[in-house]
Structure formats: C-alpha cells, structure tokens
Amino acid sequence: MVRDVEQTKRRLREAALAEFAEHGLHGTTVERIASRAGVNKERLYSYFGDKTALFTSIVVEEVDKVTAAVPLVATSLDDVAEFAGRTFDYNQDHPDLTRLVLWEGLADTGVVHDAANRGPHYEDKVAVMAAAQRAGLVADTPAAPHLVFLLLALAGWWSATPQIARLFAGADTDPESERAARRAAVVEAARRMAAPRP
Amino acid sequence: MVRDVEQTKRRLREAALAEFAEHGLHGTTVERIASRAGVNKERLYSYFGDKTALFTSIVVEEVDKVTAAVPLVATSLDDVAEFAGRTFDYNQDHPDLTRLVLWEGLADTGVVHDAANRGPHYEDKVAVMAAAQRAGLVADTPAAPHLVFLLLALAGWWSATPQIARLFAGADTDPESERAARRAAVVEAARRMAAPRP
DNA sequence: GCCAACGGCAACGTTGACGTTGGTAACGGC
DNA sequence: GCCGTTACCAACGTCAACGTTGCCGTTGGC
Secondary structure (H helix, E strand, O other): OOOOHHHHHHHHHHHHHHHHHHHHHHHOOHHHHHHHHOOOHHHHHHHHOOHHHHHHHHHHHHHHHHHHHOOOOOOOHHHHHHHHHHHHHHHHHOHHHHHHHHHHHHOOOOOOOOHHHHHHHHHHHHHHHHHHHHOOOOOOOOOHHHHHHHHHHHHHHHHHOHHHHHHHHOOOOOHHHHHHHHHHHHHHHHHHHHOOOO | OOOOHHHHHHHHHHHHHHHHHHHHHHHOOHHHHHHHHOOOHHHHHHHHOOHHHHHHHHHHHHHHHHHHHOOOOOOOHHHHHHHHHHHHHHHHHOHHHHHHHHHHHHOOOOOOOOHHHHHHHHHHHHHHHHHHHHOOOOOOOOOHHHHHHHHHHHHHHHHHOHHHHHHHHOOOOOHHHHHHHHHHHHHHHHHHHHOOOO
16 A cells, blocks of 8 residues: 555545535534545544544535635626526535535534635625626615625525425436526526626 | 323423434433423433434424525515515524524435425425516526525525534624514615516 | 232343544655 | 554444333223
C-alpha cells in the first residue's frame, strides 16, 4: 500500500459525504465510512477527531460549494428567474449537498456552523437583489432577503419532500419530462414572483 | 397505577411524536420515548411492534393531520394567497409535524407510506386549484399540481432550513416581527405567483 | 369468590457502534 | 544503512440501545 495522506483524507471525506447525505449523522456508522473509503477507521479519528467533527467539517465545506456554485446576477428579470432554475438544477444534480443542508436544518442547534464564512455568500445575493430592486428590474416587495430566500424555496422544496412531490406527480410519469416540467414551473413562478408591477 | 390501555398508547404516541420530530428515527431511543411517556418500554414493543413500525405509524397519522388541517378553498386569488399564509402559520405552530415530514423525506425509500390515504388530500387541492384556473381566478400556468406544490414550498422552506433563514435575517432581529414579515412575504409571493395575467 | 387472561415492569442477553491501543512496516533525515 | 517518526491496521474494551423474558398484581367473566 502506497502512502498518501492527502488521498486518504480525500477518500474519507468523499465516503463521509455520501454516507452522511444518505443516512444523516446518527444513521451513519464510522465503520461504513471507513470501509467505503477502503481505509481503517482509526485514520478517521486521527485525522478528524470524531464522527461529529467530521460531519460538521463536511457540511461546512460542501455547503460552501453550493452557495458559491450558483451565483446570482441580476441584470434583468430573466436573470432572476434563471437563478431559480439553475438552483433547481443544482439541487437535482447534487442531491447529496441538498440533503446535507436538510440534515443540518433538522439537527439545528440554534448556532450555524461557520456562519462567518457562509453569511457573506447570502449577503452578496441579497445585495445583488436589492440593487435590482432599486433599478426597477425587480418588484420592491417582498424585501430582498425574503425574496432571495423564497427563490431558494421554489428550487429546493422538491428535494426536501420528494415523497410529496411524487404524490403530486402521480405514479407513472416520465421522470425526464417531469423534471423539465418542474424546472419550467420553478422558473415561471420565480419570474412572476419577482416581476415589477407594470 | 390505574390501568388504561388507550391512555398508555396515547402517551406513548405523544412521546414518540416529540422524540421522533426532535431526533429522527435513528437519533431517537426507545428508552427515551418510554421514559418521557412514563411507561415501561416493553409496552411500546407489545403495542407497536418495534421502533420503526411506531415511527411510520406516527408519520402516517400526523401527516394526515397536516394535510387535512389547512384546506384549500379557491373562490378568489386572495384565498390562494391566504392558503400559503395559513400553511406557513401551521408549519410555524406545529414544528413537530413539519419536521416529521422532512425526516420522512430524507429517509425516502421510494415508497410513500400510506399513499392511498394521503394521495387524495393532495388530489383535492389540485382539483380545487385547477377549477380556479378554469374560472380565470388564477393564472393557468404553472399547471395546478406544480402550483400547489410551490405554494407549499413558500410556506415550508423556512422550517426546512432554519439555519439558512437565520443567516438571511441577520443576527439580531425581533422574532415576533420577523415572523410576521416572513408571513407577509409568503402571502405576497403566493399572490404574485398565482395572479392571472390582467 | 375463583381463576384465567392481560397490563405492566425490572432485569437481562445480545448486538453493534464508538473510540483506543499496541504493533508493523514504510518513509526520510543523516 | 541506521533510526526516529509517521501512516496504517487488526483487534480490543466499553457502553448504549434494541428487543425479550419471567414475574407480579389487577381485571373481569362465571
């Protein structure tokens, strides 16, 4: 076995992401993470402390990616609508990350891990939205923070309650076209929500 | 100790609801449910089988309540907007139920428990919305199922990602007025989303 | 009033998961 | 080529949680 500390860490992180996203903090076992990574579990303790520390570390890193991956540019109403659409795409394509955020929300302790780091991502988006409102590109109510948050809601709720989404869709729908229809609904809803009064 | 089977069952169910909502299936211990109910844990096994069976039984019962509690009546656009507002209120006032649905979504196995029972609740809402669309009270796109689902998204995302909501709100906001502002944002967003083109 | 059935409980066996430890072999400085 | 250091692992101790069992006292039919 060739020694490669960075690779070992990376494999552990990848395995941990997959397991935590699937089962949450309590549902995941250290044993399974290690075996999925093809590494002895003692490595996990030596590198990351314990299971909980690894969990928060993964959450912080991955949530960072999500918030950075889909920037909000608002030079037109279409941009705002497409932001919701691209966030929807991101959620669908990266179910692990979405699920992590939900697990984090359910485990919510009242303190946000790494708020100093994550806050600015959202503040940026709010600032962009507020500017678009001042420019008259976007309706001026709801207020920018609520508006951005509600765009995320439109894009994310499908992943949060897939069992409900399925009840709405009915049993036998083509997944491909249903996804496209959902995306279109999200984009249109976002557009209507943000459209300035004529 | 007076014997009362129904009361014992009820106490167990209540305790289980609280614990499951708080910690999810894996995070909850049978011991804690029993001790919170003031009952021996053997009763739980004798009445409900095992922990998982109790969990799904609770979910089925409680989710039923949520879907029935806030009916959708759509005789005007205001009704539709207020439906989102009342669903928001319900989510805020019954965090246990909302959290249960989210736990269920994360544990999603691809089969919805008790779909035969829960499906109709949603079908009703979709039918009402479709009628409102035909009557011209509500925009005819997005399609009724997507529209209803997105209303639920506006109302529910706050509970699903409280940690993110907090980042948007900023640190020191009065909870009371923030909640009112959120509700107003939800109602207005719902109204804009559903408003027919003039 | 008797007795079978049932609700209730304390104590137990067992499993599985966390986190640790002692040992082995590779690496790197000299 | 020697040796301290470091990555790595198999095996272990420990504990908490699941689910069970054997016993007791109450209930209700007769």
